[in-house]
Amino acid sequence: MSYKIVDYSKEYESIMQFGKNKNVYIHRWYPFVEGYSKEFILKIIDEYKKTYKCESIVCLEPFAGSGTTPLELQNMGHLCYSFEVSPFMYDLARCKMETSYTMKSFDKYVAQLEDYFFNPESYSEEKIQTKFKTLVEHEGIDKWLLDREVRLGILDILEGIKKFYSKKYQRLFKVALASILLDVSNVYRNGKCVSYKKNWKTDVNYSRKDVHNIYLKRIDNIFRADLLQMQKIKNKGKLFSNGIYCYCGDCRKLIFEKIPDKSVDLVITSPPYLNSRDYTDTYMVELKTLGYMEDLCEIKGLREKTLRSHVQVKWGELETLKIDELQQAIASIEKFKEKFWNPELLDMIRGYFLDINTLFKGLSKKMSLNGMVFINIANSAYYNVEIKVDEIVCKIAENNGFNIVEIREARRVRTSSQQKGISEGLRESVIVIKNNNIEN
16 A cells, blocks of 8 residues: 655644543543544645635544534534444534523522532432442442442432533533542543542542532533633523534444435544544543443443444454455554464454445445545554554445545654564554545
């Protein structure tokens, strides 16, 4: 394979981390670490408009995550379809895209919560503990995610929210609770998973009332402040929302069911990287604590709906796409089979590219004449064998009727200590792709 690779590190590196959104209106409602900044999206929209001299654009984000892409596009007045498989992330994205909040209703529900906190219900031991053994402190375990007092404070908030008449406000206040969960828990987000805080048994010591107060402070300082700003914007005219175009489920199926043929002008997306990372694990505290998952069977069901970028599910024996670069990489990695840290490794790699192929099959039916795709991806390595993910994705796109404009190198990602043979790091890229039938 030979594709044009362009150094975009100066243009992209500083705008491709979600951290730039941490103090931005609405984007800041939840600290999502995997996404990119709104500036990255603005840059792509500007590029597309200059290319096709258009004002109206229909977009698609197959992996919505926290909703950064559809939210920013709605702020610019562009329709954006989006899909998200995680029920927690879906709620997060939807609540951020909602534009019909009013200060009167918001303040009413805050007051209702405050009243409930004065005399909360008592809870059975079964409800406090749940079916997840290490979620809450109890005898017989050495580690737990939530101290008992913290769990009680969280239950108070959840029970208070359940009494709301409005589903959209239930979602909003639940997301606000999600935003403080790690603050009051015994863990922090650490790359692929969560890790215990230093000296967590002695230094983390919140009371039930502390949890209420931390929550109410977040509600007032962040959410109320942003809704006041939203109200000022609405006073100047009606706001557009992409919320009704956001769907909860597997994009590999929904893209064929929910999107009109030849309707999408632009795709901006960053699918999970081929790095064995299970995003279900990464956000397990939220999924378990907030009631999105009730037991291990439900967690397994969610994992089975995700892109096959992890080894948490036995995918079975899968075919390998007939792409030389992919077949060669798999053959090289297979030589280390006796050293595999997980027997599902090769089928994860095979499954990942089968899923990307399914995605592009869908895009080939849904893209308009001037359709373009900007896909953020990173290369991977196992046992010092580099998998050139971006180039394989390019070949998959070509096989589905697209033209590759270029691969834009955004930065180099540091490899793990096991990958000593790849000293320069792995390429993180933005692939620029056009519909093969474009008439210039």
